[in-house]
Structure formats: C-alpha cells, structure tokens
Amino acid sequence: MLRQLQSRDDAVTDGVVREQQWVRIIFPGVTDAQVQFETPKGGLLSRAVTEVLDETPLRMVEQLTYPGWDQHEYLFSSRPRRNIGFGKDALSTDDTADCFETLRDAGVEHTIAMLAAELDARLTDRIGCDVVEVDLTPVGTIPTRTCRLVGTTTNEIAFDQSGTESAFATHIHSLTKQQTPHLARTRVAKTTADTYLVEQQLARFERAQQVLYGDDVAALLEPVDGDLGSVYEPDALTSNYRRLGEMDWQARTLGEGLCRSHGAMVAHNDIGPGTDVETTMRAVTVDEYARLCGRDHDFERLRAVYEQLGVTPTVQLARESLTSVLGLVPNYGGGRWLSGDPVARARPQLTLVTTVSDASGTDREALGRGLSTKFGTSISAEIEAVDVWPRPSSDLLQAAIRGLREYGDTVTIDGAPSEAAFVRTTPDGLSEPVLVGTADTLVAGDLIVAAERGGGNQGVTVVTATEADAQQIFDIYRTPFQTAGDTHLALYPCSTQFWTFGNEVALRSAGETVDWWLTPDGTLTATLDGTELTTGPMTDPPADPGTPLLRVMKEPPHYSVFHPERGLLATAPSVDRLAADLSQHPIPLPVVPSQLSYLNCVTVFVVNNGRLTRVTPDAPVATGDKTWLTAALEWFLNTFTYQAPGAQLSADTVTPQFRQYIAPQTTGRFPSTADVDWSIKTLTDYEDGDKLPQRPEGRLPVLFDRDWRYPHVPGQETLPQCLKSDSTANQLALRLAQAIYT
Incomplete structure (x- = not known):
C-alpha cells in the first residue's frame, strides 16, 4: 500500500543539493525594532509557495531554516518540472519577468532566478530577498537526532482548516526561545490530484552533544522532548522516533566515545520479517542526517526501511494543511551556536550573490554578520x-x-x-x-x-x-x-630560530652535534659533542662562545664564511651556492618549556578518507611516578567529590566517570563547575540538611604546572620566544637551512 505514492513523490526524493545558490528571506526590522514582525506568520508563506507551484514551471520548493545571527534564516531552492530550459515567458507577470532577467545578468542560476522573482513578488513588500550561496559543511558530519515527519497512511490528510496558524512555526519559535540550535528542511511538491507531497526533517543540536558528558549529566542537559510527532494534531502524522517508541525501542549508546544524545536505537522485539536492526537504525539516524544536509540521494533505502516500519516518509496533504507545516518565524537576534563549548557545529555559511529587494527597517551593512566572504579564489x-x-x-x-x-x-x-x-x-x-x-x-x-x-x-x-x-x-x-636526567633536561630544537651573534650566524660541522641542557635553577647550557660551549640564563640569548664555531654573514654582494681567529675562509654569490659548497649547518636554538605537559591545549586530527577525525592520546605506560593526570585527578577528588559529608570517593570508583572532566585532551576545554556540581548531585546521596561543597567562582583552575620543578614565571618569555625570528641574521640562517635540507 505504501508504495502507491512512489510514482507521485519523485519530486521530493532528490535530496542532493546540486545548486549552491538559494533564495534568502530578509525580515523587516532587523536593525529597526519599530517595524519588526512580532509573531510567527502562518499563511503568508504557504500562500506564496502554493502559487509558485501552481503558476510556474517549478515542480518543487524546498526550505532550509535555522537560527541565524540577526534573524531566523529562511532559504529556498527549487527544481523545474521538466529538464528543459524556460525563458522569461514562463514567469507569471511582466514585473517578475524583468526581475528574472536582472538576476540572470547578475549570475544567478536559471531556476533560482525564477524562484527568487516569483517569491519576491508574492511576499509582502516589507520583506526583502537575497540570492546567496550556501555552504552546509559547518553544521558538521557527526550524525545527530534527526526527526522526520512520517504518515501512517498514503491517503490525503487534511487538518488546520483555519489556514492561518502554523504548528511548525510555533515549534521552531519555541526551540529558539530555549536557545536550541537546529536545522530544519521541508520539501513541498504538487500532485496532479491538487494535493501536496511534503517531506520534513528537523535536527536539534543539543549542548550535551558537543562534549563527552556522562549519561547522568547529559540527561540533565536534555530539554523537554517535543519532536515533530507531537507538533501536529492528526493521528495519521507521527515521526520516525515516535514510531520506534511505539514499537518498544529503547535508546542505547552508539559506539565507543559517543554520548547518549548521539545514540542509535536497539529493539526489544522484531519490527517485521527480514528486518535488520543495524540497517534500520542507520537509516533513521545517520542517513536521515546526511539527507538533511543534502549529502545523500539514496531515498529508496529510506523508503524501504520506513515501509518495514509501516509508515511513509512522504506525506500527502490537502492545500489548506500546508500552512501548518510551513510558516515564517522572524526570531530576531540569534547570537552564537553553543557558545563556550568545544565547537563541533556552527550555522551554515552564506555568501551574498546579489540583492533582489530590501526589507523595511533593515540595514544591509549591519546584516552582514550573517554573510561570509570566500577565502581565496579556490x-x-x-x-x-x-x-x-x-x-x-x-x-x-x-x-x-x-x-x-x-x-x-x-x-x-x-x-x-x-x-x-x-x-x-x-x-x-x-x-x-x-x-x-x-x-x-x-x-x-x-x-x-x-x-x-x-x-x-x-x-x-x-x-x-x-x-x-x-x-x-x-x-x-x-x-x-627529549630526555630527563637527575641534573638536567635535554631540550628539543626548533626549526625557525637559530643561534646568531648580531649579523653573524653560528655554524657547526655536518658531523658535529650541538645539544642544549636546562638545569632546575634555570641555567641553559650548549654543548658541542659533549664539550660545553656556553652557559647562561634561559631568558637571555646564548652568549658568543668564541673560537669553536664558524660564522657566516652577508657582505654584499657576497656571503662570507669565516672563523673568529683564522679570518675569511670562503665566499659565495648566493645562498644556494653557499648551501651546495658548505659542509657547515646553522645551529637551531632550543625550546625551553614552561610546563610539565601541554596536553591540555592541543587538539590533534587525523585525515581519514579525506575527512578529519579527532583523536585522543593513548594512556602512557604506568610507572611509579605521579603523572600530571594523576595529580589532576587527586586534586579533583579532594576538591569536588564526596560520597557523604566527610567521606571521600576512592579513585578507582570515580576515575571512569570523571576522567573526561580532568583530561582536557578528551573534552577540548575544562567544563564549568556547574557541570561538575550536576554530576555530584547525580552520583551522591545526601541526607536532608546536608549541603553540597561550595562551588568556586569561574571555571576549574588550570592544572598544567603542578609539580613542575623547572623555573616558570607566568608571562616570562623563554627561548626562543624572547628572540626575533625576523632579524636579518635569523632569516639568513633559515634560508640556508632550507636550502641545505631541501
């Protein structure tokens, strides 16, 4: 039965975003509150969309909406009814035909120019329109809960006879008021029976999805549920997740390292003959999100899975019902997405192609935050x-x-x-x-x-x-x-700072080794094959050791190699010739660390099949020494965790739950202390009258310098930071090193 729509819903099955160009709605009053819309608009958009589908060669209109910087963004795209070109004669009026020609001259794609001209003519004059290029990659590729509107029947569904209010717009408005970033996509196509086929998806990007919180904290961060299945009144409309819930499916964690809100589903009963659980759940989670972002065109797989679930992913609505599933939501002012958390998602990037019309009370320059410029030409x-x-x-x-x-x-x-x-x-x-x-x-x-x-x-x-x-x-x-001895550290050299004296560059022979040592009192020592060259404070440039080292400097028009006592040894007309003839190498300076570990400030990605995958460090081999992470854990336990007043939790009990809070290489940043307190409330049992430990103001203190026995004064520059990498001598050393090693 559910297959009978297949011949009619071809207009909405193509999910790939072929055109980068979309029509962008500009609301009035973005910079002048006196002319703003005060409430979501219901019938305005549905009337414009139905007229476009009725009166033009466009067969389908799709809409993307999400909270933008200054307004709730509405973006529109379309497809023609036939794969042949059409001219301005296909436009509904002379004015729209003239607008179409102007947009084509501005480089707007054929179909988008028609859609922009027709939409602009049908919306109130207070609303403006742009044509923009849309890049959806910032929303990320990590799947999230993507709710789809599905139907339990393929027959026509009619509701909301008033035709003035939009249940969808009201729901989107509430999500924004909860400060819940989201992305919604709706496709509408007309049938020969004067009804409309609708496909609608909604993804919410919760704060709990941005860091690897434990299930106890993630549950507290989840807002009250309100998916598409609860938005609309008819029993014939539901959602994919609501349908699975009706069939006794329960949430579980999908894969190691994903939090609860990333979860897929597992069934406690079979949903039908021949149904594969993993295939089903991939379709309604990973595949749905890919389709929402315009990266997936395999709609047949989704359709087959939903047929197994006894629902259709494309619902057939009466004309008067379109108002409820569309609607405009101004929602002025949006701000950042998920500010303060490790960033995994952000709103799409928009690049202005051309302006169709301006909106009342909106300053174009002020609205520019919502647009981006391209980096380079390619x-x-x-x-x-x-x-x-x-x-x-x-x-x-x-x-x-x-x-x-x-x-x-x-x-x-x-x-x-x-x-x-x-x-x-x-x-x-x-x-x-x-x-x-x-x-x-x-x-x-x-x-x-x-x-x-x-x-x-x-x-x-x-x-x-x-x-x-x-x-x-x-x-x-x-x-x-490099190594740590009882009396000194052996330091790593860098590749951008070299040992210089004024305009002279220090050289070593190709077979010689210069090592740099740092002692606990802050003394920096250079040795040449084990023999001390110079020693001094780590905050000062190394002193000139005198005779052991050759020098090179530029004496126009030549480069001169000389010894402090033996004088000039050789000349060369260029750095390349100098590198070819010279058996001497510039000496790189060491890097004096100011911390025991830098794991709390590094993020490492590995390229996997052309995409970036964030990785975390393997645990170091266990030793008898107290590591930075062990010290951090002890501090955390002593400060924040109590099983009962005065009773401390043991490390082996709390480590699995709290490692994420004191291992910033996992989370990217320390969470706020409010998050920690939530975990305490969940994991501990207090009697009446007992109080939680007093929470300090601000974020957790930095733990990187615990037990660091080498000198570190906050703000003090050490080598090579205290030197200038753009000095004439250092630039010569850098060019010479590059020529030698290239």
Missing part, C-alpha cells in the same frame, strides 16, 4: 598561499582546510606564526595556529613553540596523516623535552 589558491617549512603535502593541506570548515571554522594565513600553516578561528571567536604534517616533517620544537606563544595557554591544532603520527605528537606534548 582551494588550490589557498594551498599555494601557505608559507611554512617543511612544506606539508597538498593533499594533507586540502583535507585540513576543508575539514576544519566542516567544524564551522574560518581559515586564514593572515597572522599565522612561522611554524604554522594557517590560523583557524572558531565561530566562538577563539583563534589558534594549525600545524600540518607528518611525524617525519613536523619538528618537535615547533610543536612546543606553537603552544608557548600564548604564554603556555595557547590552543594548538595539529593535522596529521595517521594515528601513529598522532600518538608521536601527543608524546611530544606530554613530555616536552
């Missing part, structure tokens, strides 16, 4: 603009740029430090350098320098090729020095 141009050495592969750079944009970031080379390929800025405004490469090309000292540039609190992102490379990078951040 991905290849962006890759070419990256200036870092050693240079990562183009494939790795491309995956890094595209992948970070899927996390909602903007990417730019402006302001990137010398060791970083570029800088990422999250939708919350947090910026950090991005290092790209493999374990063979990334220099250990450069990884530490990137974290040290922010005084030890700088966030750093690293994109690498394999899980093994990622774990080597974590090892460097976990222990930011």
